[in-house]
Amino acid sequence: MSARLLVCTRTTGYRHDSIPAAVAAVRTLGGFEVEASEDPAAFEAPLERYAAVVFLSTSGEILTPAGRERLAAYVESGGGFVGVHAAACTEYEWPYYGELLGARFDRHPAHQPGKAVVEDRDHPATRHLPAVWDFTDEWYDFRTNPRGTVRVLARADESSYDGGGMGEDHPLVWCREQGAGRVFYTALGHAAEAYEDPDFRAHLLGGIRWAARLD
Secondary structure (H helix, E strand, C coil): CCCEEEEECCECCCCCCCHHHHHHHHHHHCCCEEEEECCHHHHCCCCCCCCEEEEECCEECCCCHHHHHHHHHHHHCCCEEEEEHHHHHECCCCHHHHHHHCCCEEECCCCEEEEEEECCCCCCCCCCCCCEEEEEECCCEECCCCECCEEEEEEEEHHHCCCCCCCCCCEEEEEEEECCEEEEEECCCCCHHHHHCHHHHHHHHHHHHHHCCCC
């Protein structure tokens, strides 16, 4: 039986044009049974049937109070949570979510080519990547540096693009544990083209499988 994912793409702020391509990619990544939803009521029902919940370029306040309670209880009791790109622009008014994800979005420069330095290749999301990964994205800056509270898997090399604002230590991809649950976040995935890139698809698949305890 395939692992079931709940993929949330609800936005109440900026909406990425890449969302349809991103959902289509997740459906074809690894044999998952994918339920994609923008209905907050999806989080008011029990979540235990899902191997992982994925916030895929969500933005703004997207959950009801009951949904927040359900999601927190799900992760704390062992559920998997995956945040992709604008998931860091989500639920600013819910303090727990900032702790869960590890950091919140601050700003980004123009969409442009750059380099990600892979710090930790002992993880399913990064083990296939080169030591320096050439990619094109928005290179998110965060309000705080999550290092010390997360396991950093890759960081941005700000010397490789224009407009970075965090300096030499700029985490970009990380994972962590929350209660009995697992959390994976990648800041990459702005454009639809990313979801056609074999390295990015393997990166995303590895993160989902790790969070869902399938790898």
